[in-house]
Amino acid sequence: MTTISASPQFFQPPQRRRRSAIGGVLRGLIWTRAASAAAARSRVTVVMLGFMLLFCVFVGRLVYFGALPEHGSAAWRSAQDSIAAARPDILDRNGDILATDIRSVSLFAEPRKVLDADEATELLASVLPELGDSATRAKLASNAGFVWLKRELSPAKQQQIHDLGIPGIGFLQENKRFYPGGNVAAHVLGGVNVDNQGIAGLEKTIDGQGLADLHALGFAQNEGLAPVKLALDLKIQHAVRDELIQGIQRYHAQAAVGIVLNVRTGEVVAMSSVPDFDSNDPTEGLEKDKINRATAGVFELGSVFKMFTIAAALDTGATTLSSVYDASVPLRIGRFTIHDFHGKHRPLTVPEVFIYSSNIGTGRMTLAMGGWRQFEYFKRFGFTHKLQTDLPEVGAPIVPRQWKDITAVTASFGHGISVSPMQAAAAAVALVNGGIYIPPTFFPRTAEEAAKIGTRVVSARTSAEMRYLFRLNVEKGSGRKANVPGYDVGGKTGTAEKVIHGRYSKDQNLNSFLAAVPMDNPQYVILTVLDDPRPETPGAGRSSGANVVPLAGNILRRILPMLGIQPKPDTPAESLLAAN
Template identity: 55%
Template sequence: MIGSLPKFKVRLPAGLALPFRRKSGTADANTIVVDGARKATGGRTRTRVVMTMAVFLGIYAAIAGRLVWLGFQEPDNSGPPASRVTASRPDIVDRNGEVLATDIKTASLYAEPRHIVDADEAIEKLATVLPEIDYEQTYHKLKSGAGFVWLQRQLTPKQQAEILQLGIPGIGFRTEKRRFYPAGSTAAYIVGLTNIDNQGISGMEKYIDQQGLTALQQSGLADPKDLKPVKLSVDLRVQHVVHDEITTGMERFHAIAAGAVVFNIKTGEVVAMASVPDFDPNNPYNAQDKNRLNRMSAGLYEMGSTFKSFTTAMVLDDGDATLNSRFDASHPLRVGRQTIHDFHGKGRVLTLPEVFIYSSNIGSAREALAVGIDGHRAFLHRLGILERMNTELPEVARPTEPRVWKQVNSITIAFGHGVSTTPLQTAVGCAALMNGFLMEPTFLKRTEQEAMETAKRVVKDSTVAAMRYVYALNAEKGSGRNARVPGYRVGGKTGTAEKVVNGRYSKDKNFNAFVAAFPMDDPQYIVLTIADEPKPEKPGMGATAASNAGIMAHNIIARSAAMLGVKPDFSHENGATLVSLDE
């Protein structure tokens, strides 16, 4: 270094003198000391050091000032959402542990428009993998200058890999969770749906959120390891049978819709329930179509002659009639401006069982007259037929009834016209007639003991015995013959109701239903099937409930009875017996 050079001496030749400063005190006048170079270079070094320190101090001051400034700014929300473990959901399984809904990981595509070099080129490349992408909308997103925008949620692994190969700067992927439904549409209306953010929006998915899952997610406590599966009362095997039969039945009988429910009389569990048309929850593009409705719990219908089950039980339970009572159905019944006819009238006096198996409107009207308006309305409310059903499924419709019951209302309601209720409520009410207790339906697994803790006695044991008898008799000699299944002692009641079109009852559009119970010596299950606006299967064939809804009930019982644990018994096949029970 120049600044550290040692002093050196220069001796001049004799006689030569230079104007340099001589060092005083030296013995030789011609000896001089040169230290100017050292002093000059040393000053420059110090200057450089000071300047360097000043630059670094300035940089650090700028950084510190920037950090202070950022500390007072609002957080930038334009970036990608933070990773949320709270998006996890518990699995939904059937009563045997078969998975109905589960979380899977998926990739979602996002962009950072500030880093997009050429928006047009980026869209053209993305369109080769995502042909459905909206060019104009995506262009505006990429030119927005925002820090973050979603481009496509929930890609397939193949789509993600192909987009990565495009090498587009300014785009990326975020791992998310989406719901996967292994059973597809089989149990779509029961299991329900989640939205793009994995939040329940229908069915049991929505119910789970309402029970506290949303709060757990928001607090960050919804750890997948801690979320136990939600076990439903549904048996996927039976659910498949029900879904298959109503799908086939809708096509076979040229109906606009069909549905069915299998209900456990002893526990109040819904073992299977389906309605078609339905949707695939893995691709629910048509889930909001107006004809995609869970008709079993959210559809309101006049249930037709299935209501005669309640009318018959009512007149028996109130003590106004017995199985030996007779009702005059020899001629039409006039009430005000209306005249009540029988579809296939016998033109004579009928016993109470004959009123039931011949499905006499006149006989049912006279049964209602015997009880009275107030007693009739009170009985239906006692069975829950006219109350909004209390169950886990969110999609439940509220039944309708006349604001003021007049005599004509009571008479028409006796054979299933004038009030609207859901098929599931009808099944629950009929189950109460088979064991005497009303149980709120549940889609969660429940034992018989748990069910009886909240069950309400609604009819007498003698009424139960009589109703089992007339159900079995109707399958033997009446309109329920098509529903019989050898070995399983099926009983039930048909219902063919004219639909209201433009305020009037239509003669060519029916809503058909069949309610079946089995085995009739000690009923375990109710099977209720519906067919909306069915047509004759073939020219010349009928289109009443016995010809379509009854056949669907037969097929469901025949295919699922063994799965339900009901053992066949051929010892007293096709025999309607009355069992007397002490009250």
């Protein structure tokens, strides 16, 4: 007999099975509705939280804009633009800060919210007397949405004005440029205006390299601007400037210039023109005697030019180091007569023409070479066109329109042609570095980068011959007072009569000395200039050998160790101590 087994449910009565099925359906419906209700409550909660967040943001923005001036006005937008004009830090080659931004507070007004212009003017004048004028009253009585009243307030003045509680008067934080060194690199750095925009020097250059465009587009905000590094060395810059100031005092000069160039890269390691100004107050730079004489001023540099003439004559083959020129009598050209300042009154070799700085010998050399060839070399040296460099303050050279024989002869010893000291220093670099002209730069540059943009102006042989003449002049000629023990210094002096009211003055000179070091492997060119030096003591001379040469020697003693140039191993210790 077959047995069938099944679950008890299989044998439930039909009525009971129907009730069980209906209960299951009801339980399912109840669970589904409960889940739906919970999901709906969650969605409502999320929506409510979202609305609450938007409401808070909306109210916050209303409060924020309610506390601000009428930001829809063009004046207010302009103010915001100036506030956002942050500038990058400027660093020297070692990372020392030359210029940076700090935060300052400025005073503004919303004239439409000023209740009583007369009362507001009177209250402001109690703290800032300069705001008690009719111009301030007119601003406060106008219908403008926003006006500046005073830029860069001190915290104490800000608090005093705040305590007055004048309706429609407020404060804004903005950027202010600060130069920790003050005057040290003024003509290099330049300065900015009250809106933190570059108006002179490398500050203006940096704006022209894209910073101004970033400001206009709103990308240059308060942070994130990469610092700008210069080739300048702050320690050397300070030493050069300090010695120039002492030189002005010692020799009662009107002004002085000092330039240090790397002959392999063209980098400006130091450049100072004294008198200078405090970059924190660039309006001082507008004073006439504080012009940047290093690049913006052009001068007749006198006998310094003889090195360029002699280099051209050697390079063309028109002369050699063994050539001899008659300097026993003056050189006559038409109605003009050329004399020597300290004549030897005898024939001179080329080295003697150089170390005795003979106008007659250099003039005869020029005539033998040909004036047109001399002019071509002057073009190569950069004397016939404006210097190409990073500073916006660059003077154009003054070159004779016609290059006649007398013009060529006088130009051979630096009369009748005016260039900036930086132009002369840059050209001298080519005379000692193997013959390559390298445009000077205030930004870092490698020797490899310089090689790509350098142009050959004289041969390597001519450069070697000029180095010999440079060293000979410091050993035996007019540059002896710059012969720093332990270092092979070379150079050429220049004593030029200044042009006063169109005539050459007999008692005012512009003296210069261009040095290079070390002459066996030149690394740096140093140009020093004194404007109208006087005898240090009664009876002392006024030529360059008596003032600018010893001044250059003092500069060299201070900076050569900083430049990493080691003295010769066989130099006696007592000589080094005496030199420093």
